[in-house]
Amino acid sequence: MTDNGRIFKQIDWDRVHRRLEVSKAAIEQGVSSNPEEKIKILKKRALLLSRESSSIVEKDEQISMVEFVLAHENYVIESKYISEVYPLKEFTPIPCTPDFVLGVINLRGSILSILDFKKFFDLPDKGIADLNKIIVINSEFNKFGILSDSIIGVRFIRTDEINPPLPTLTGKRKAYLKGVLEDSTIVLDAAKIISDPKIIVHEEVGN
Amino acid sequence: MLKNMKISMKIGFGFFVIMLLAAGVAYLGSSGLIAVKDRVGKADDVNRLVKYILEVRRSEKNYILRQDQQHSDDVLAKLEEMRKQVRETKTKFTQDVNKIQMDDVATAVDDYANSFYEYLDIEVKQKEQEANMVRVARELEKIAIALRQNEKKEYTQLRTQNANEADLDDKLNKADAANRMIKWMLECRQDEKNFILRNDIVSSQQVTKNIKKIINQANDLKNHFTKEENKKMAQQIIVDAESYQKAFLTYNELNNGLNVNLEKMVEAARSVENTCGDARTDQKAKMLNEMNLSINLMLGGTIAIIVLGVFISFAIIRAITVPIDRITVIAKEISSGDLGHEVEIVQKDEIGQLADAFRNMKESMQEQAVVAQKISQGDLNIEVIPKSTKDVLGNALVAMIKNLQEQADVAQKISQGNLNIEVIPKSTKDVLGNALAAMTRNLQEQTGALKEAVNVLSSSTSEIATTVTQLAASVSETATSANETTTTVEEVRQTADLTSKKSKAVSEGAQKAQQISIDGKKATDEAIEGMGRIKIQMTSIAESIVILSEQSQAIGEIIATVDDIAEQANLLSVNASIEAVKAGEMGKGFSVVAQEIKDLAKQSKQGTKRVRAILNEIQRATGKAVMVTEEGSKTVEAGVKQAKQSGGAISTLTTSITEATQAAIQIAASSQQQLVGMDQVGTIMMDIKEACAQNDAGTRQLETAVQNLSELGQKLKQVMEWYKVTA
Numbered sequence: 001m002t003d004n005g006r007i008f009k010q011i012d013w014d015r016v017h018r019r020l021e022v023s024k025a026a027i028e029q030g031v032s033s034n035p036e037e038k039i040k041i042l043k044k045r046a047l048l049l050s051r052e053s054s055s056i057v058e059k060d061e062q063i064s065m066v067e068f069v070l071a072h073e074n075y076v077i078e079s080k081y082i083s084e085v086y087p088l089k090e091f092t093p094i095p096c097t098p099d100f101v102l103g104v105i106n107l108r109g110s111i112l113s114i115l116d117f118k119k120f121f122d123l124p125d126k127g128i129a130d131l132n133k134i135i136v137i138n139s140e141f142n143k144f145g146i147l148s149d150s151i152i153g154v155r156f157i158r159t160d161e162i163n164p165p166l167p168t169l170t171g172k173r174k175a176y177l178k179g180v181l182e183d184s185t186i187v188l189d190a191a192k193i194i195s196d197p198k199i200i201v202h203e204e205v206g207n
Numbered sequence: 208m209l210k211n212m213k214i215s216m217k218i219g220f221g222f223f224v225i226m227l228l229a230a231g232v233a234y235l236g237s238s239g240l241i242a243v244k245d246r247v248g249k250a251d252d253v254n255r256l257v258k259y260i261l262e263v264r265r266s267e268k269n270y271i272l273r274q275d276q277q278h279s280d281d282v283l284a285k286l287e288e289m290r291k292q293v294r295e296t297k298t299k300f301t302q303d304v305n306k307i308q309m310d311d312v313a314t315a316v317d318d319y320a321n322s323f324y325e326y327l328d329i330e331v332k333q334k335e336q337e338a339n340m341v342r343v344a345r346e347l348e349k350i351a352i353a354l355r356q357n358e359k360k361e362y363t364q365l366r367t368q369n370a371n372e373a374d375l376d377d378k379l380n381k382a383d384a385a386n387r388m389i390k391w392m393l394e395c396r397q398d399e400k401n402f403i404l405r406n407d408i409v410s411s412q413q414v415t416k417n418i419k420k421i422i423n424q425a426n427d428l429k430n431h432f433t434k435e436e437n438k439k440m441a442q443q444i445i446v447d448a449e450s451y452q453k454a455f456l457t458y459n460e461l462n463n464g465l466n467v468n469l470e471k472m473v474e475a476a477r478s479v480e481n482t483c484g485d486a487r488t489d490q491k492a493k494m495l496n497e498m499n500l501s502i503n504l505m506l507g508g509t510i511a512i513i514v515l516g517v518f519i520s521f522a523i524i525r526a527i528t529v530p531i532d533r534i535t536v537i538a539k540e541i542s543s544g545d546l547g548h549e550v551e552i553v554q555k556d557e558i559g560q561l562a563d564a565f566r567n568m569k570e571s572m573q574e575q576a577v578v579a580q581k582i583s584q585g586d587l588n589i590e591v592i593p594k595s596t597k598d599v600l601g602n603a604l605v606a607m608i609k610n611l612q613e614q615a616d617v618a619q620k621i622s623q624g625n626l627n628i629e630v631i632p633k634s635t636k637d638v639l640g641n642a643l644a645a646m647t648r649n650l651q652e653q654t655g656a657l658k659e660a661v662n663v664l665s666s667s668t669s670e671i672a673t674t675v676t677q678l679a680a681s682v683s684e685t686a687t688s689a690n691e692t693t694t695t696v697e698e699v700r701q702t703a704d705l706t707s708k709k710s711k712a713v714s715e716g717a718q719k720a721q722q723i724s725i726d727g728k729k730a731t732d733e734a735i736e737g738m739g740r741i742k743i744q745m746t747s748i749a750e751s752i753v754i755l756s757e758q759s760q761a762i763g764e765i766i767a768t769v770d771d772i773a774e775q776a777n778l779l780s781v782n783a784s785i786e787a788v789k790a791g792e793m794g795k796g797f798s799v800v801a802q803e804i805k806d807l808a809k810q811s812k813q814g815t816k817r818v819r820a821i822l823n824e825i826q827r828a829t830g831k832a833v834m835v836t837e838e839g840s841k842t843v844e845a846g847v848k849q850a851k852q853s854g855g856a857i858s859t860l861t862t863s864i865t866e867a868t869q870a871a872i873q874i875a876a877s878s879q880q881q882l883v884g885m886d887q888v889g890t891i892m893m894d895i896k897e898a899c900a901q902n903d904a905g906t907r908q909l910e911t912a913v914q915n916l917s918e919l920g921q922k923l924k925q926v927m928e929w930y931k932v933t934a
Contacts, residue, residue: 049803064788066781079785085778133778151777153805154784154798 062156067185068135068148071123074185075148076155081190083138085151088114102147105134112136114145115199121173139194162187213556214527221519228515232508239501246494252296253487256312259289260479267323267472279327286320308486312479319475326468329461336458340399340451347392347421347447350440354428355385357437377431384428388444391417391424399455406466411459418452530558537565546573575600587612610640617643626651658927665920672913679906686899693892700885707878710871717868724861731854738847742840749836756829759822766815766822773811780805 065076066085086107091114093103100119104111114134118125134145162179165186176196178189193199212220263285270278293316297309362378395417402410422445429441530552540548546569552562571594581589587608593601610633620628630647632640783801787794 048806049799064784066785079788082785084782084785087775087778151781153777153781154788154801 062158065155065157065187066135067152067155068133069150069152070121070148071118071125073123074152074183075188076157076181076185077135077137077146077188078190079154081137081139081194083136083143086134086136086145088132088134088147105145107136107145112143112145114147116147118147122171137190137194142194142199144199157181157187214558217523217526221516221523224519225512225516228508228512232505232512235504235508236501239497239504242497242501243494246490246497249296249299250487250490250494252292252299253483253490256289256292256296257480257483257487259285259292260316260476260483263289263319264476274330282323283320286316286323289316305486305489308482308489311482315475315478315482319472319479322468322471322475326465326472329464329468333458333461333465336454336461337403339454340458343447343451343454344392344396347444347451348389350444350447351385351388351392354437354440354444355382355389357440358382358385381428381431384424388421388424391421395421395451402459406462411455414455415452418448418455421448527558530554530562534558534561534565541565541569541572546576571600575604578604582608582611587615614639614643617647621647621650626654654927661920661923661927665917665924668913668917668920671916672910675906675909675913678909679903682899682902682906685902686896689892689895689899693889696885696888696892700882700889703878703881703885707875707882710874710878714868714871714875717864717871721861721864721868724857724864727857728854728861731850731857735847735850735854738843738850742843742847745836745840745843749833749840752829752832752836756826759825759829763819763822766818769811770815773808773815776804776808776811780808 064079066079066082067074067076069075086105088105091103091105094101094113100116102114102116104113106112112134116125117123133148133151135148135151136145137143161181163181165174165177165180173186176189176192178187180186263282266278266281266285270282290313293309293313297306297313300306300309358378358381362375362382365374365378395414398410398413398417401407402414425441425444425448429438429445432438432441533552534550537548537550550562550566550569553559554562578589578591582604589608591601591604591608593605596602614630617628617630626647628647630640630644632644635641780801783804784798787798787801790797
């Protein structure tokens with residue numbers, strides 16, 4: 001009895017009730033959105049926006065590039081060759097094609113073949129997931145998709161920021177490189193990739 | 208005569224006579240059978256003869272048909288056997304008639320044999336003649352053919368020389384004649400064969416006729432022939448024809464002889480058969496006679512044996528049974544105790560001896576009866592002399608008299624008061640001895656017991672006297688004790704009163720304790736109930752916590768959706784930027800918006816990350832809360848168990864208190880009863896005092912009675928002295 005009594009005495013029921021009241025009120029506030037809070041958030045955002053406007057001004061000498069991840073490495077590719085990015089939902093594998101051809105997808109009614117650059121560049125592969133995205137390359141010769149692990153975003157890079165590629169960077173990738181950025185992001189040469197006969201080879205194989 | 212023969216002789220004589228008769232009959236029967244057997248043997252022999260002659264005839268026929276050596280040998284061998292058989296049979300026969308019959312058979316057999324030999328001879332001759340005929344006929348044919356040939360040759364010569372018609376005709380006629388002769392000769396041979404086969408007169412006449420024709424023709428030709436050669440040939444034909452004729456005639460004659468012999472043989476065979484048949488019939492008749500004779504003899508003999516046997520056995524049986532019956536009647540009378548009849552049978556055989564023995568037995572029994580009668584009258588002075596050492600009855604009588612005298616002596620001693628005698632019974636079945644022994648033993652014991660009793664009586668009376676004196680002393684002691692007891696009873700009464708009061712107080716206290724324990728039990732029951740309620744509430748708390756945790760999971764799902772939307776928004780912002788770049792200068796503003804969207808997506812992602820972290824904490828907190836509630840519920844259960852135990856202890860206490868209360872009440876009641884009991888004891892003590900006074904008077908009377916008893920004991924002792932008994 002005494003043991004149980006001690007346990008009961010330790011609980012301060014008034015405090016518990018008070019805390020419950022507070023949390024209830026907080027939830028109700030969150031739903032109805034306090035106008036003061038809202039104004040605070042909007043102001044914060046406006047501040048942020050005003051800060052970034054300076055960088056947009058210098059965008060004239062800059063090239064717009066889409067940054068994406070392939071096997072934990074960041075790559076950029078010029079956005080002028082890119083028509084859009086698209087989530088990989090489902091694809092159809094094509095038999096009798098080289099292993100870097102993942103297959104084809106249905107992109108709003110048109111068939112688009114997908115290349116896996118990790119296989120093409122002999123990079124380690126961690127498998128295909130729902131988060132994988134397709135970068136749709138579009139040129140006057142060709143239209144195809146490149147499989148990427150994830151898309152980081154659009155980035156504006158000045159041409160002088162691009163350093164020549166490191167001599168240690170060898171392998172197949174070397175032929176498609178434009179250079180390397182300071183944060184070791186690899187800049188791919190989209191024009192070379194498009195015009196590469198190796199990519200077209202698979203069409204002949206298909207025939 | 209039969210009376211004086213021994214029984215074994217009688218029976219033996221009867222059997223001997225009957226056995227003699229049986230042997231005679233058996234001899235008659237067996238001699239008859241032997242005679243019959245002899246007859247049967249003879250008849251058999253005769254039969255065998257008949258069989259032989261039949262076999263001979265069969266072989267003979269076989270020979271005639273087949274003409275072979277084997278069958279003729281058969282015939283001869285069998286005839287020889289017959290002769291032997293006839294000789295044997297003749298020696299067997301005893302009567303002259305039969306011997307003559309056998310002689311006849313022997314002659315007939317000889318006749319048959321002779322005829323058969325002749326038959327054989329004639330046949331040989333016939334064969335010769337046949338051969339002659341064949342030879343002559345062939346010669347004749349040859350010559351005739353040669354003649355014809357010659358005539359033909361001349362004819363053809365004449366034709367070539369163109370001779371005149373007459374010569375030619377002559378030649379033709381001559382050839383024709385030769386031809387005819389050949390033809391006749393052939394016919395002759397044919398008829399001859401017919402005759403041999405059929406033995407008929409027509410064929411033989413035909414033969415002689417043809418031969419004559421040939422001879423005439425040959426003579427005719429001989430006269431006509433001009434050539435010497437032809438004439439010779441014709442002459443030869445004539446000679447041949449004549450010799451053929453002669454041979455044929457001889458053959459004919461022989462044939463007749465053959466037939467005669469055949470007939471003779473038939474006759475002889477028949478005579479054998481007939482004679483044998485006669486002999487057999489004769490034997491059969493004789494045999495039947497002998498059989499009838501022996502059957503009659505045996506029947507007569509058997510009847511005679513039966514009649515004689517019945518007569519003899521009746522006589523023997525009577526000779527044995529009549530005297531035995533009479534002895535049996537006498538034995539029955541003796542067994543029934545009647546000794547008055549005389550045994551009248553006087554014979555020399557075993558029955559006579561039996562009668563003598565019966566007579567002797569009767570006499571000795573009469574003597575012993577006289578002795579027994581004297582004993583029955585009490586006279587023991589009799590001299591009995593046993594017939595022999597094996598005379599059981601005599602010896603028994605002697606022993607009986609001796610025993611009776613001994614026992615009479617014993618009885619006399621006892622009557623004089625002398626009990627120091629030892630009686631030894633002859634056996635366990637000795638009724639009188641046993642009775643005497645028992646009597647003396649019992650008398651000894653009873654007088655001994657009486658003496659002891661008298662002694663005890665005298666000593667007891669003196670003891671009683673002392674006891675009575677002691678009694679008087681103790682009566683006065685009792686009176687003092689009764690006084691002391693009365694005082695003690697008063698003390699005990701006071702103590703019981705005190706006990707009664709104390710026990711009442713105890714009973715009240717116990718009742719109070721009972722009430723308190725009932726209250727305690729109620730309290731523990733209420734505690735158990737309260738614990739149960741706590742348990743239910745604990746359960747509902749645990750359920751609420753679980754629901755909370757489930758709802759936080761729903762929040763997690765919502766957050767995942769928000770995450771997805773943020774991702775899509777991010778993608779959308781990238782696409783918007785790309786589109787903005789493509790639009791060039793016009794799209795710059797749009798590019799800013801796209802950047803904004805991207806930031807928003809990033810922020811919402813961060814928000815969801817935080818929410819997820821919070822959710823994880825909530826999850827952990829709810830897990831802990833559930834665990835704590837579970838522990839609490841277990842603790843409550845333990846509390847309930849303890850409460851139940853204390854409830855049980857309280858109820859046990861209640862029962863023992865109740866019992867104690869009842870015990871206290873009972874003590875109070877019993878001490879009350881003790882008080883009453885003590886009052887009664889007081890009253891009783893007063894009664895005892897009165898009884899003590901009465902006792903004092905009684906003891907005085909007792910003392911006088913004891914003195915009288917002592918005098919009586921002295922008198923009894925004097926009486927017992929008279930019996931002599933060794934202790």
